[in-house]
Amino acid sequence: MHPLVIALALVTAAPTTAHARTAEPDPVAVLRSLLARGAGATTEFYGQFSTDLSKEVQLSNGRRTFIGSGMAMGGTGLICHHSSMQLDQTLVDAAIAQMDRRWPPGEHGGAAAVFLEDGRILTSVGLDNLNGGVSLCHETGAICQAYTLDKKVTASVCVYRDPGRGRVLVLPPCGICQERLALWGPDVQVGVPDDSSVTGWSARTLREVNPFYWGSQFTEDGTWPAPEVHFS
Template sequence: MMEADQNLFDRAVDQMTLRWPGASEAVAAAAYLDDGSILTGVSLDNFNAAMNLCAETGPICEAYSQGRRIVASICVSREPGRDGFTVLSPCGACQERLAIWGPTVEVGVSDASSSSGWSSRPLLAVNPYYWAAAFAEDDVWPSAAQHGS
């Protein structure tokens, strides 16, 4: 199984730098597909904050459109007053979006115990009490078919 690794981190940073080269605040994501290829995306910022989208949304929608499976994902942030980049654990909405590919999808999470400040964890470890497990046929995680994919 592929993990959220330094290569994925670097691809997210590259995408962020390409899209917002001089911005002091930005968010980008990168995801490995089941064939090892990588999709990247940036957050969609809008004057109406309710219309904003997480950076992971682009790669998730593209993978789904291609009928591909995401196996690992990472979201990286650059914020004013911070040196370098920060890995953002997936928000609840992105956890839900990634859940269609199952509990083994690896995601980058903030981890103060790691020398890099982040590590890779499977969704099941990030969300051990996933609400939809109540509907799973095996009481662990709903199947892709149950998710409607």
């Protein structure tokens, strides 16, 4: 059976004043409390809880989080809903959260997150193996899950924790992941390092990252191949 997974929709709300702000509620604790009162059944999934209920909680930063129900295939991390489908800090934070769940603090680690066309976020981590030939990039799981769900990917970001420098890096997609993301066209946004940005990263389209994409040589008008071509 496919587990029901929490769908988190982050909606910007006016922050409350500092003196009126209450302690940030733990969404999992909220769910446990509701479920204890018979609000629904739950199944753990990558540290998140599935449920058939919907509950709004306000975070200490003034943002509101809606906890509701959603469907996910097994094998992918957090699934949440977001009003934007453009690469933003929310997507980066989702990747970092997945990384922190999977890799202990202070260790090397990484993860990826993608936006789907319906606003959902999928996260995944890479597969390490003694045989390097079977290892997988961090983005692979989320990309395959999007394809399984038959949903278009609109943005993708990969993060890496570098303990030596004490920082989290945003890594551009490797050539293989660019090929995988090309399935959804040249306007898919990806995160790239950018020292001129206060965040240390910026968004670029695949077209900008790969202006001489080889696949465009096999279309009549020189545009990027349509998804149907990839399916053939």
